Amino acid sequence: MYGQNYKNHKSLVERRIIRFLKVVLAQEVESVVGKSDEETTMKIIENNRIFAFDGKNEPVAEVMDGETVLFRTHDCFDNQLSEEGSCIGALNWDRINPATGPVYVENAKVGDVLKVEILEITLDKQGVMCALPENGVLGSLVKEESVKRIQVEDGKVHFNDKLVFDVTPMIGVIGVAPENGSINCGTPGCHGGNMDNKRIKVGASLYFPVFHDGALFSLGDVHAAMGDGEVMVSGVEISADVKVRLSVIKGIRIETPMLENEELCGVIYSHEEIEKAVFHAVRIMNERVQENLGLSFNEAGMLLSAVGDLRFCQVVDPERTVMMCVPKKIMKSLF
Secondary structure (H helix, E strand, O other), rough: OOHHHHHHHHHHHHHHHHHHHHHHHHHHHHHEEOOOEEEEEEEOOOEEEEEEEEOOOOOOOOEOOOOEEEEEEOOOOOOOOOOOOOOHHHOOHOOOOOOEEEEOOOOOOOEEEEEEEEEEEEEEEEEEEEEEOOOOOOHOOEEEOOOEEEEEOOEEEEOOOOOEEEEEEEEEEEEEEOOOEEEOOOOOOEEEEEEEOOOOOOEOOOOOOOOOOOOOEEEEEEEEEEEEEEEOOOOEEEEEEEEEEEEEEEEOOOOEEEEEEEEEEEEEEEEOOHHHHHHHHHHHHHHHHHHHOOOHHHHHHHHHHHHOOEEEEEEOOOOEEEEEEEEEEOOOOEE
């Protein structure tokens, strides 16, 4: 027993040393990214990408509760299709949907809630889209793969010489380490992951259940534009810098990611069967409405039927993602 305790202690010490060294390395790339009355130094998280959310992932940096952090991300193909002439056939599929991180959030304990405020998204100047046989809603009709590189400049997506539309930057992959095992970054779940919710954009606040101390938060897979459903399997995939504020909320437990912005409160749920994703998103929002507005189960359900909106975020990943929404004019906040 003594020997086992010693080995466990030694392993814990080694992990702490590794974490300390990674924090030191991360701090070497700290940069002053903005000045107000007081200069602000912000951690920049880059050059470390994960391809699966996992409680065993070593954090690349530690951040304080309430700290603002900048994440530098690659596109969902890990920038493998950014060069002219690159093709899907040459892709390393083990490098799909990278997320930058993870970071260890001080004061985040199992059972807490991690609040993530999306402050800024700065896009690269070129995005990429694709069509793949047997992928997406129309995959059975796609006869051959194709890649389209798209210029993104001055707040516009230049789809072709005639079609130009506004950018609507959003984050596809975002979340914390899952409760059990390893989940690849292409799959969404109660930890977050590849939810592809177009409302995860500047001005939104997300809430994640914390399954491991420190939360082990990562993000990536930014889109310059994406419609609800992401029906052709990709948005305008693009590299980006994302600035977020990470805060810990005590005394509240949640089972799945939630979202708030100026207009709505939303419960996000993912499941391989879309009917079950819908059921759980509506069930959990019904519970929120009961608690916040003092309604019975039946009354809360009637209210959701009258004023709520059910959004289909994406229907192309291994698990489908939906969001049940209530307008802020009806319910002012989630908690």
